[in-house]
Amino acid sequence: MKTEKPKYKQIIDAAVITIAEKGYHQCQVSKIAKQAGVADGTIYLYFKNKEDILISVFREKLRQFVDSLDGVIKEKKTASEKLLLLIENHFRILSEDSQLAVLTQLELRQTNKELRRQINEVLKGYLLLIDQIIEEGIKGEEFDRNLDRRLMRQMIFGTIDETVTTWVMNEQKYDLIKLAPKVHDLLINGCGNRSKT
Amino acid sequence: MKTEKPKYKQIIDAAVITIAEKGYHQCQVSKIAKQAGVADGTIYLYFKNKEDILISVFREKLRQFVDSLDGVIKEKKTASEKLLLLIENHFRILSEDSQLAVLTQLELRQTNKELRRQINEVLKGYLLLIDQIIEEGIKGEEFDRNLDRRLMRQMIFGTIDETVTTWVMNEQKYDLIKLAPKVHDLLINGCGNRSKT
Amino acid sequence: MKTEKPKYKQIIDAAVITIAEKGYHQCQVSKIAKQAGVADGTIYLYFKNKEDILISVFREKLRQFVDSLDGVIKEKKTASEKLLLLIENHFRILSEDSQLAVLTQLELRQTNKELRRQINEVLKGYLLLIDQIIEEGIKGEEFDRNLDRRLMRQMIFGTIDETVTTWVMNEQKYDLIKLAPKVHDLLINGCGNRSKT
Amino acid sequence: MKTEKPKYKQIIDAAVITIAEKGYHQCQVSKIAKQAGVADGTIYLYFKNKEDILISVFREKLRQFVDSLDGVIKEKKTASEKLLLLIENHFRILSEDSQLAVLTQLELRQTNKELRRQINEVLKGYLLLIDQIIEEGIKGEEFDRNLDRRLMRQMIFGTIDETVTTWVMNEQKYDLIKLAPKVHDLLINGCGNRSKT
DNA sequence: TATGAATGAGAATTCATTCAT
DNA sequence: GATGAATGAATTCTCATTCAT
Incomplete structure (x- = not known):
């Protein structure tokens, strides 16, 4: 009894499950309440509204x-290594919680x-984290100083996000985490032919 | 009596305007009908339902x-040039039709x-177009043959999409088209420092 | 071509089929038109409205x-014989046209x-026919003169109608026509025990 | 604060009134709700849908x-007396509640x-009640044992029902209850001339 | 705090009917 | 007479939110 999860967390957890199952618009507040084991009205003691x-x-x-x-990133590493860690972690967390993946994507x-x-x-x-890495990368001359920082961030986030979405739309059939190094390589070096003199 | 636009097109055009204005969920079928200048029922002669x-x-x-x-792309060009054209056109079309941009993003x-x-x-x-460019790029040794083609496509599309979404979320305040060469450069060469030996 | 059924009859026939199939409320005017092989609007040249x-x-x-x-009834017969004929015919016509049976019942x-x-x-x-038979029955002293004529008619029609409805609700599974003599007997002699002194 | 009628009953009562007044198809759920003094949505807490x-x-x-x-029927009586009671009660209940009569007929x-x-x-x-009376009538040798029990039931119900319907269609102008003994007599003895040797 | 019965606004869709051709 | 594209009125049911207990 005493150690019962606080209702707030109960509801959050119930919401992740219910929304991932039924989709946001199909998921009624009353379903979340039921899943959380509280009354409908109780939800409104902890949240302003459904949104x-x-x-x-x-x-x-x-x-x-x-x-x-x-x-993870605080550890002393190069920006490039940090970027790889970021991608890996991003992929890992969503791989490990398929409901959360459906929810976010x-x-x-x-x-x-x-x-x-x-x-x-x-x-x-989250984007600030990326920005920090970019900043470090530029300072450490790992990343090109002439590039537009915002565009870099958009490429990094857009690529990661698109990769995850495609994976979710494909029913999470393949191993997302394995893709991390390749995605990282693409982001650092682009599509261009590196062997070309 | 002018050649009145066929109702189908009238409704499509009205839908773009109305949805962009009010959002898909806020946009009633009756509003689309009104905007198109047809009766509510007429919509259902041309479309199965709101979706x-x-x-x-x-x-x-x-x-x-x-x-x-x-x-545009059919003209003889390198894959890299084609990619630039694709990005430019993507940005231009959405720049020129801000309602369409809101709708898609x-x-x-x-x-x-x-x-x-x-x-x-x-x-x-659309993705097939990108795939073609990638294929050509690899055949012409402009793009690295060792890269995962699907990931390349996801990077290209994800970056373009994220760039446009950010621009739309920022009320389309800045010039999207100008960003095309930079985005292109990023996609081809990545974030990495090119001057580094 | 020339001997084509007049549209009026075509539509009537189509209506019987379509209404019996889908029910009155589920049966759209356009379905009747289609079944009749005419345009929707044509219906309204021959009928005021759906009703x-x-x-x-x-x-x-x-x-x-x-x-x-x-x-059939005009032939010289007793009233009781005429009543039997009426019941038999009623049952026969609806037995032979199951769609009509669904429609009427x-x-x-x-x-x-x-x-x-x-x-x-x-x-x-139709009720007048029954009334005539009752009148003849009373005149010929086959039917009891002290009975209320309207109630007799309601019993006769009510019993026939209920018998047919039950048969229709039972998917017309049994032979309706065979029941005619028994129904006739019941109407003439009632449920009471006739052997009782 | 009086013991307010439970909402379920309130709605049932409101429905009888509203449907009898406007007819089933013309009677909107919102009218029933209004008549019942509850919100539209409340209806759906107690009923699955309009049907x-x-x-x-x-x-x-x-x-x-x-x-x-x-x-009434449980009291010791002959089957014939019970049948009369059934008819009388049937007529009385509908006579006393003209809205219910419109609704049922x-x-x-x-x-x-x-x-x-x-x-x-x-x-x-209800039909089982009739069947019980028939069964008793046959056992007690009041009713003819050779008759088809189902047809007897159909005659009894069909006649009662048709009598009530005719009365309703005639705006309930005459005294229905008074007809009970005559209807009963007809059902027991039929139309046939009883004085005939 | 917690409850859950009650609320009531809000919208997609159908289909009988019309009328210009 | 015949057509059939266009009309537009009309209504059930859901579900986020409230509030008396």
Whole structure:
């Protein structure tokens, strides 16, 4: 009894499960409540509204995500190594939680502009990590100083994201983690022929 | 009596405008009908249901998109040049039709898994174009033969898509088209420092 | 070409088939038109509206019904024999046209009060036949003169109708015509024990 | 604060009134809700859908009907007396509730085959009562043992039902209850001339 | 805190009917 | 007479949210 998970976390966990199962729009608040083992009304003691559940779920998960990356990346490494670690971790976390993968790649997108804006706000924490790596890469002369930093970040994030989405749309049939080094290589060196003089 | 636009096209055009304005979920079929200047019921002579309107809009627009690219790309050029043309055209078309940009980057994603699958089906026409360029690039030794073709495509598409989405989320404040050469350079050469021996 | 069925009859026939198949409310005017091989609009050259089709179908069929009975009953017979003939014919006609049976016993009832009134109006032609038989029966001292004529008619029609409805609801699984003599016997002699002194 | 009628009953009562007034197809769920003094959505906490309201109304009313008859008939009486009681009660209940009469004789029939089947299922409770009386009548040698029991039941129910329907179609202008003994006599003795040797 | 019964706004779709050709 | 494309009115049911207990 005493050690019962606080209701907030119960609801977050229930939401991840329920949304991944039924999709955001098909997932009724009452289903989340049932899954969490609380009354419908209780949800509203912890969340402002349904959207707030979704954004909170995402915030919560991304925090764990960033925290775990943060630690890993802090270790002394080159920017390129850090980038590889980031990609690997990104792929690993979603590989290990297929419901979370569905949620981030599919369900989270099925939301209106305002909610997307909030999601992007939360996402900034992650993008900042990428920015740090880029900054380090440039300072350490690993990355090209003449490139547009924002575009670099968009390439890195866009490529990672597209890779995961494709994998989710393909029912997560193949090993995502194995792709990390190749994706990393592509991001660092591009598609161009390196052997060409 | 002028040759009135066929109703089908009228409705497609009205849908782009109305959906971009109000968002897919906020946009009632009756609003589309009004914008198109037809009765509500008429919509259902041309489309199976509301989802069918959305998917048809996308199919129609993507067809124009691919057709226009197709012509441009057919001209004798290197794969790298073709890639640049593809990026430029992608950016230009969405720059010139801001409503279409909102539709493809935001509204089209707010749909359920089944509809997403249909959209991806339509999208394949475009991805095939990218695949062709990649194939040519490898054959012409412009692109590295050892790279995973699917990942290359995902990087190219993911980067372009993310770049456009960011631009749309930023209210289309800056010049997207100008970014094309830089994006192209990034895709070909990656983030890595090229001056490094 | 010349001997093509007049459209009116074509539509009536199509209506019987289509209504029996799909039910009155599920049967769209356009389906009747298709079945009849005419355009939707053509229906409205021959009928005022959808209800008018139904009532016309019923009127047409009942006319044939009454006509055929009329001839049969005119032959010199006792009232009791005529009643048996009426029952037999009623059962036979509906046995031979299962679609018509569904129409009269189920579909025709699924209509609003006003339409029911019109149907009853048409039905009067049939009820008059019963009344004639009752009148003859009383005059010929076959039927009890002290009984309420209207109630007799309601018993006769109610019993026949309920018998047919039960048979239709039972998917027309048994031989309806065979029941005619027993129904006739019941109507003439009632349920009471006749051997009782 | 009085013990407010449970919502279920409130809605049932409201449905009888509203359907009798406007007819089943003209009667919107929102009208029933209004009449019942509840919100539209509340209806769906107690009923699956609109059809379910109708079938529930009928089930509820028939239960009262059968219960009241059951008590009356249990008293020691001959089968013939019981039949008379059944007819009288049937007529009385519908006489006393003219809205219920309209509902059972007109509105309840305006429904599709599936719903009719459900209604018949409910009706079986009543038909079983008739069957019991018939059985007793035969055992007690009041009714003729050679007659088909199902046909007897159909005659009894068909005659009662037709009598009530005619009365309803005639705007309930005359005294239905008074007809009970005559209907009873007809059912027991038939139309035939009893004085005939 | 927690409950869960009650609320009520909101929208896609059908199909009988019309009328310009 | 015949067509059939176009019309547009009309209604059930869902589900996020509230609030009395």
